[in-house]
Amino acid sequence: MAAVIPQLTEKAIEGMLNQEAKCPLVVQMVQYKKISDPHSNQTTRYRLHISDGRDSSGTCMLATQRNELIENGTLDNLAIIKVNHYISNQIQSKKFVVLVDLEVVAPGRTVGKVLGDPKNGSKMSMFFQGDPVKSTISQECEVSKNSSSLTASSTTKSDNNSTLTASSATKSHNSPITQGEQQKIIFPIISLSPYQSKWCIRARVTRKTDIRNWSNKRGDGKLFSVDLMDESGEIRATAFNQECDRFFSVLQPKQVYFIYLFICVQLCC
Structure with missing residues (x-):
């Protein structure tokens, strides 16, 4: 019997970036990137690329207290997550989101694909691009x-x-x-x-x-x-x-x- 894939929340990405979306929200974590500085003892951070099936954004970070979700394998690429609490902000017209409270509702290994036809909208600025060692992390x-x-x-x-x-x-x-x-x-x-x-x-x-x-x-x-x-x-x-x-x-x-x-x-x- 095929696993039931939860429906993604429509316009969740745009809503979170504009601080308008109300939780809980269901989105897909398409992939993540570990960001760390080998010369620093600061906590490892994870940048997430998330999608609502229509729009996607790489301006998302996982709160450090939830790092264990990735490190223990619970949160993997293509996973469907329910966001219970997030923080959004803007610096010099660049918007970003921090996921503070979330849970995995369908693991990526079960989903197996990117849902919908997501794209980076014109307002989805890539705030966390560049060399991670020289970014805002360490x-x-x-x-x-x-x-x-x-x-x-x-x-x-x-x-x-x-x-x-x-x-x-x-x-x-x-x-x-x-x-x-x-x-x-x-x-x-x-x-x-x-x-x-x-x-x-x-x-x-x-x-x-x-x-x-x-x-x-x-x-x-x-x-x-x-x-x-x-x-x-x-x-x-x-x-x-x-x-x-x-x-x-x-x-x-x-x-x-x-x-x-x-x-x-x-x-x-």
Whole structure:
């Protein structure tokens, strides 16, 4: 008896990219691509090419906490998935989607083909094209104010006029933190790029190190690091010197913060 293939949700791709589609949605994961940096210890990410039978898009990422679906073989190429929760955003007119909660309703080995006649519509921009090692995946935050900085590498330079402001988040996702805070667009961590510097993330501190002293040919200083996590993934930020003094008592484990006005840079090899 042939397996019953679930029907795909009409116009799901367009709806997700425009933040208009309501869950649950049924789409096909045509194929995936592993994105990792051999020089980084950051979590592996997976880019997905998804289809609703009419349109397809490669501007989709799997939230890192769902990586096990691919790594244990549950989610394979051509699989039909039900999307229960997604995040969509836009950077410089390029739209992308992060799948946060999903389940496989028909494995690809059972489906065996691409359903319908999908195509890349004119609005389906390929945000994640290019060398995956040089993409937005293996990055850390760099923040500086005057001569101090926040970075994973002492050899990386930053804009002396950039600053980091961490504001404790309230229970309401849209509650104002400072004057004008409601106007700030919240970006998923997975979307952070070295090419943008004016955005805001809402993340939980999952780990915080002690203050450590450092010394190199450029001088002496001190630093501490925090791991930040949201629904889409995680990132590490390291505060140097003045920022170390300023934020060590502010950033506390298990607390949620709005963090904005900082620069995201790729890790040095």
